[in-house]
Amino acid sequence: MPDRPPVFNDREDAVLTDVVGALIESERALAELEAARVLQFAAAMRVALHRREHRPRAVQEREMALRSIAAEIGVALRWNDRTVQRRLGEALQLVDDFPATLRALAEARISARHAAVIRDIGAELADPSVRAEFERRVVERAATDTVVGTRAFARALVEELHSVSITDRFANAQQQRRVWIDDAVDGMARLGVLDGATKIRAMYDRLTRQAREIRAVARSAELDDTGPDAVHDRRTIDHVRADLLCDLVLTGRPVIDPTIDALPGGLGAIRAHVSVVVPALTAVGASDGGAEVDGLSPIDADTARRLLADCPAWERLVTHPITGAVLAVDRYRPSPALRRFVRARDVHCRFPGCRQPARRCDLDHTHDHARGGPTARSNLACLCKRHHTLKTETPWTAQQLLDGTIEWTSPLGRSVTDRPERYVAFVPVPDPPPF
Numbered sequence: 127m128p129d130r131p132p133v134f135n136d137r138e139d140a141v142l143t144d145v146v147g148a149l150i151e152s153e154r155a156l157a158e159l160e161a162a163r164v165l166q167f168a169a170a171m172r173v174a175l176h177r178r179e180h181r182p183r184a185v186q187e188r189e190m191a192l193r194s195i196a197a198e199i200g201v202a203l204r205w206n207d208r209t210v211q212r213r214l215g216e217a218l219q220l221v222d223d224f225p226a227t228l229r230a231l232a233e234a235r236i237s238a239r240h241a242a243v244i245r246d247i248g249a250e251l252a253d254p255s256v257r258a259e260f261e262r263r264v265v266e267r268a269a270t271d272t273v274v275g276t277r278a279f280a281r282a283l284v285e286e287l288h289s290v291s292i293t294d295r296f297a298n299a300q301q302q303r304r305v306w307i308d309d310a311v312d313g314m315a316r317l318g319v320l321d322g323a324t325k326i327r328a329m330y331d332r333l334t335r336q337a338r339e340i341r342a343v344a345r346s347a348e349l350d351d352t353g354p355d356a357v358h359d360r361r362t363i364d365h366v367r368a369d370l371l372c373d374l375v376l377t378g379r380p381v382i383d384p385t386i387d388a389l390p391g392g393l394g395a396i397r398a399h400v401s402v403v404v405p406a407l408t409a410v411g412a413s414d415g416g417a418e419v420d421g422l423s424p425i426d427a428d429t430a431r432r433l434l435a436d437c438p439a440w441e442r443l444v445t446h447p448i449t450g451a452v453l454a455v456d457r458y459r460p461s462p463a464l465r466r467f468v469r470a471r472d473v474h475c476r477f478p479g480c481r482q483p484a485r486r487c488d489l490d491h492t493h494d495h496a497r498g499g500p501t502a503r504s505n506l507a508c509l510c511k512r513h514h515t516l517k518t519e520t521p522w523t524a525q526q527l528l529d530g531t532i533e534w535t536s537p538l539g540r541s542v543t544d545r546p547e548r549y550v551a552f553v554p555v556p557d558p559p560p561f
């Protein structure tokens with residue numbers, strides 16, 4: 127047996143002991159700060175609710191007080207205002223419905239992530255006394271367990287304490303079914319589906335069994351064909367499952383299609399549509415700088431060039447080499463030029479921090495058209511529904527400069543500037559060119 131290597135010496139053990147001690151201190155301080163922040167968010171939420179009560183007209187109008195406050199805080203913290211709005215609601219919920227959890231957080235007995243798990247799972251319990259019992263037992267557990275362990279414990283406890291049958295809860299939970307995307311790194315993204323467990327497991331089972339058959343065919347082809355030119359399918363079962371799902375969604379037709387008489391070709395004729403923004407040097411192959419899909423997800427240069435080559439027509443935007451301001455659009459066919467110019471310039475919604483793709487946005491007159499604002503490129507901007515209504519329904523105001531820069535002013539007087547993306551950009555034209 128060799129001796130203990132000299133690198134593991136007592137001095138290093140002492141350093142590690144200090145590090146662990148300091149980390150425990152940091153964790154404690156973070157928990158206390160988080161409890162303070164929860165109280166601040168909750169206070170802002172109470173102001174929003176109070177204002178909402180005093181604007182009893184349309185439901186949407188009552189929502190505006192909350193959105194305006196969320197935007198005010200978002201701009202100040204450089205957070206997305208939707209995130210702020212969610213955090214405001216969660217904070218008030220913690221203060222009102224989970225006082226013991228908040229106390230444990232303030233005393234640094236549990237972390238912010240433990241508190242979030244308790245609030246998330248405990249929210250299913252409507253009866254305050256049942257919830258208090260749940261809270262008491264989970265907080266005790268959280269003080270000595272990891273977040274994952276606490277979550278499992280909390281779920282089991284909710285089942286035990288629940289007065290509503292699983293049938294009723296499933297019927298309720300079904301109302302939450304949805305599909306969403308979120309970005310991953312390195313040009314990848316995720317597609318999520320929330321639906322009944324039976325349906326989701328059946329989907330996974332079918333993909334797996336189809337993938338196994340494909341793998342079996344690939345393996346026997348590999349055994350049969352061992353020549354030097356043989357091309358083998360080296361995809362793993364994970365790869366094949368992912369490829370199959372993409373194929374089915376991108377090219378499949380729904381079995382039930384109520385549009386078949388109203389829409390030529392029915393739902394199957396609807397093709398996927400994304401906007402790709404490619405820096406000019408990448409497009410011509412002089413650079414491998416990244417491109418973007420929908421102004422949201424970065425993609426690799428090869429994929430971008432292949433999309434460019436496959437697209438029937440493109441519109442080119444020329445930007446000033448130094449300031450990056452958009453100077454001109456030249457296009458291959460006449461079209462509602464202004465609309466496309468603004469969409470291409472903005473790429474996404476122009477409220478600070480919002481990344482809703484331009485094609486899903488409204489074109490808003492920055493200076494109201496009815497009050498003399500011209501329909502010109504320096505007075506139009508892409509705004510998503512949420513931020514369009516924020517601008518029209520609340521005291522938020524916006525001013526646009528000649529280069530497309532927008533200066534927003536919040537109800538409390540905070541200014542924030544949003545500049546358009548600086549690209550020489552290519553965006554797809556929906557129809558083929560006339561030549």
Ligand SMILES: [Zn+2]
Nearest residue numbers: 475480510513
């Ligand atoms: Zn927006």
